[in-house]
Amino acid sequence: MKHLTYIGLGSNLGDxxxxxxxxxxxxAALGPVQVSKLYQSPPMGPQDQPHYHNAVLQLETDLEPxxxxxxxxxxxxxxxxxxxxxxxxxxxxxxxxxxGQKNIKNERLIVPHVGIMERDFVVIxxxxxxxxxxxxxxxxxxxDVVKHSTLTVLAxxxxxxx
Numbered sequence: 001m002k003h004l005t006y007i008g009l010g011s012n013l014g015d016x017x018x019x020x021x022x023x024x025x026x027x028a029a030l031g032p033v034q035v036s037k038l039y040q041s042p043p044m045g046p047q048d049q050p051h052y053h054n055a056v057l058q059l060e061t062d063l064e065p066x067x068x069x070x071x072x073x074x075x076x077x078x079x080x081x082x083x084x085x086x087x088x089x090x091x092x093x094x095x096x097x098x099x100g101q102k103n104i105k106n107e108r109l110i111v112p113h114v115g116i117m118e119r120d121f122v123v124i125x126x127x128x129x130x131x132x133x134x135x136x137x138x139x140x141x142x143x144d145v146v147k148h149s150t151l152t153v154l155a156x157x158x159x160x161x162x
Contacts, residue, residue, distance in 0.1 A: 002031065005068065006129070007057045008095040008113070008122050012043065014080075016053035019092050021160040023075055024057055028162050030071065031061040036125030038155040044119070045087020053154065056097065056125035065099050069109050072096060097122060098135070112136070120149040128157070 007027065011019045017038065024035055036056045043049045061068060072094040079092035097113045104111040112135050116122050123140050126133055133140050140146065 002060045002062055003100045004098075005059045005061060005096065005100070006098040006126060007059060007072065008093070008097050008125075009055045009057060010052050010093040010095075010121070011091055012050040012052040013089050013091040017154070017159065019079055020053055020055060023079065023092055023094060024055075024160045025162065026075055027057055027059055030063060030068075031059055033060075033162065034058045034129055035157050035160055036128035037153050037157055038159040039121060039125060039151040040154050041121040041151050043087070043089075044121075046085065049089040052121065054121040054125060054151075055159075056122065056129060058129045065096065065102070065104055065109060065111065068099070069096055095122075097126070103136075117143060118145055120145045120151055124149055124151055 009020045009023060024033065027033055039054045041052050041054050043052060063071065076092050076094055081090055081092050095113050096109065096111060097116055099111045102111060116135065117138070123143055123145055127140055131141065
């Protein structure tokens with residue numbers, strides 16, 4: 001059975017656009033995908049790091065949630081991800097944001113992703129993919145974070161070619 005999932009992509013080390021495009025292409029091997037525009041955002045954690053490149057990818061997959069999480073973490077490792085500090089710089093960050101309409105809470109995975117509604121670098125790319133998207137009954141378009149965004153558009157959805 002296919003599940004509609006949304007995956008957050010982020011990078012602020014190396015050639016971020018190329019790193020994110022490579023990850024998106026690898027995810028496309030798992031099922032049909034669409035990508036949001038590519039954005040730049042200030043870091044959420046320590047401010048002594050480069051700005052991030054962010055996007056969201058919509059993936060239809062038959063992978064179960066933890067199998068998809070394992071795949072995302074393997075792709076991060078392939079890209080040389082090192083966790084130096086909490087909310088610190090990284091070459092590739094892949095977050096499972098939404099998995100159908102499921103609410104998942106276990107020791108490895110929380111979906112919808114924690115903090116999803118407060119992060120413009122997640123909400124606005126999600127709206128690129130589905131302007132009517134709601135999470136737990138709340139319309140994303142109505143969120144304050146949309147009205148007070150700090151994002152800069154770097155490229156339209158053609159930033160990655162499948």
